Amino acid sequence: MSEERSLNFIEEIIEEDIRNGKNDGRVHTRFPPEPNGYLHIGHAKSICLNFGLARKYNGKTNLRFDDTNPEKEETEYVESIKEDVRWLGFEWEEELYASDYFDQIYSFAVKLIEKGLAYVDDSSPDEIALQKGTPTEAGVANQYRSRSIAENLLLFSEMKEGKYKDGERVLRAKIDLASPNMHLRDPIMYRIRHVNHHRTGDTWCIYPMYDFAHGQSDSIEKITHSICTLEFIPHRPLYDWFIDELEIFPTKQYEFARLNMTYTVMSKRRLLQLVNEGFVNGWDDPRMPTISGMRRRGYTRDSILEFCDRIGVAKRENVIDVSLLEFCVREDLNKSAWRRMAVLDPLKLVITNYPEGQEEIFEGENNPEVEGGDGSRAIPFSRELWIERDDFMEIPSKKYFRLGPGLMVRLKSAYIIKCDDFVKDEQGNVTEVHCSYIPESKSGHDTSAIKVKGTIHWVSIPHASKAEVRLYDRLFNDEDPMSNGKDFLEIINQASLQVMPEVYMEPDMAHAEMGRGYQFIRKGYYTLDKDSVEGNLVFNRTVTLKDTWAKEVKKG
């Protein structure tokens, strides 16, 4: 399966393993989320990697929930995770749970006790932390470390029986209190938690730590390539030690750099905070970097897959520019979104030489990028139209080629018009623009020979369909919301959501379909929101169009 495209470092390892006949050429990965939050775009990178590798090398991928901390885990999260993985287009080999292995993991613990490699410690968390030393000072042993195997066995089974309260005792591995690797200084394997678990209920009151469950779960599943993020590098020797001492399948772990993105926070803890403290409206708020939020916002599956493909996989810490994500969704939507006209900030335009009461129906292609236009829709036209307020300038600048006194533009799919006059109210606001149209310039049958530089969108006033539109901007004002000294909550962009309650759209939009991308011509990509009800449709702006004019204006 070698092609021109270069391999990332994990693919190189896998191809090397296959060449060497390791694991009989088998490739088995897993995606192991903890069900304590919704998946985000960073998880999408991991999903694409794990499932993508299996797909590429004819292997399998398990979906395994690492549910070893019952205090934070919920079934709601399990369901959302499954939905998101499926939506991304991946199928797991098996749906598994670390909690399925609790019996087995318990017996692993017993085995280590029997080998004299684990002991029950009665110390408090503070004491344990203190005895652990620091990175530059070795830890010290306490009296419990030398307990007999028999006593450890008894105590551990009593822990399981529920004889002790939360925090009274823990089971620890007996490794090396002087190890330069802090994770090898007698790490905790089991703790007591009298809490209901989302799957095992009240069966257990002791739960294995992640470090005593993750590696073994991989091993139990005979995972060949256990792929995780960089912060687990120092844990690897511990997992290898457990696997060695337990004499179980030797899963190998490989670490890559997690995704970071400008203007984005990417930790479940902080995302949960945004949700809980009401800065956003739930995990699937379209401003969230969650898969569900992005889906609701209008991001397509393909655009996310393409993004994950483009960012690459390496070990270097990285911060991806969100503009790459935006590029990917524009690129995809440009090919699939149906073009429609919508006026967000309306200004009335009257075509003075167009007979009152007359109307015409124009035809507009759904998508000019598609061969044949991907079908078409009817667009009614009449004497009075809505146009965008910023498509008229009382005193136009030199490079402005829209409407202004004496200027001509084409109304998209209709006629060329000339601005003759405009009306202002007492405050000096323009309230109406008066134009005359050129009958010979009819779209598709233009014999006028007039060339205009600008084309603007419009909506016929008597035919307009009204809807609510929600405009989103970045959630944070700073490119690095976590930059030192700043509380990320303080740099939240207060204007990240702008609601336009009455947007005028061409009548066809009354039949907008859920899940479809629409390009409001010159205004961006939009999609129907789940808050829509009959008679009150709501659209989310997925992303604006690239806007070189806005840049020009900014430059001044």
Added chain:
RNA sequence: UGCCCGAUAGUAUAAAGGUAGUACAACGGUUUUUGGUAUCGUUUGUCUAGGUUCGAAUCCUGGUCGGGCAACCA
């Protein structure tokens, strides 16, 4: 300052000892009934000092810088 990772344009990512390439971003043309799309072009890079070699982004050594590790979280 103990251990562990890493360092290539603004941001990412290739080049497996032999021409430093690609994408996004930025900037400038062309085309255009979307100031969109498409297309062409431009600017910007191997952290540093030594060493090995005919030849180093790549291998070795020292340094610098960035990140991680001392939760009964994952």
